[in-house]
């Protein structure tokens with residue numbers, strides 16, 4: 001399967017929402033493109049159809065957060081998310097990386113090199 005990875009290329013809300021919906025996530029179509037534009041993002045395409053994405057927000061020197069790592073169910077298990085993560089990790093190599101994960105996904109991030117950190121906190125929305 002030929003997957004085309006694109007970085008920070010224009011993408012429309014409808015395409016993004018379609019991928020979010022495919023995994024049962026709800027996002028506001030009115031602001032999702034702006035959120036991506038405020039991030040560094042990788043898009044994965046198969047036959048010019050968006051099948052996955054991952055994004056990061058970084059200060060470029062010290063700290064990087066990873067968000068919205070999603071692959072459409074029919075394209076999962078093919079290494080697409082790992083490849084997108086590699087691109088984010090490479091881009092901000094040398095910074096600390098942080099993320100929160102949803103149930104069942106811890107092992108995926110372990111395979112990308114993440115380790116537990118008991119000294120993190122957050123304020124949920």
Ligand SMILES: CC(C)(COP(=O)(O)OP(=O)(O)OC[C@H]1O[C@@H](n2cnc3c(N)ncnc32)[C@H](O)[C@@H]1OP(=O)(O)O)[C@@H](O)C(=O)NCCC(=O)NCCS
Pocket residue numbers: 023069070071072075076077078079080081082083100101102104105106107108111
């Ligand atoms: C999590 C997700 C992004 C993984 O995408 P994917 O393209 O299927 O992952 P990959 O094929 O790149 O997997 C890379 C490795 O992680 C493993 N892996 C992937 N998802 C896993 C999971 N949920 N649990 C354990 N291992 C997992 C794969 O088996 C593979 O292992 P290998 O390198 O030893 O072969 C995808 O399942 C998804 O979009 N889920 C719904 C949205 C979501 O929950 N995103 C994460 C938010 S925290």
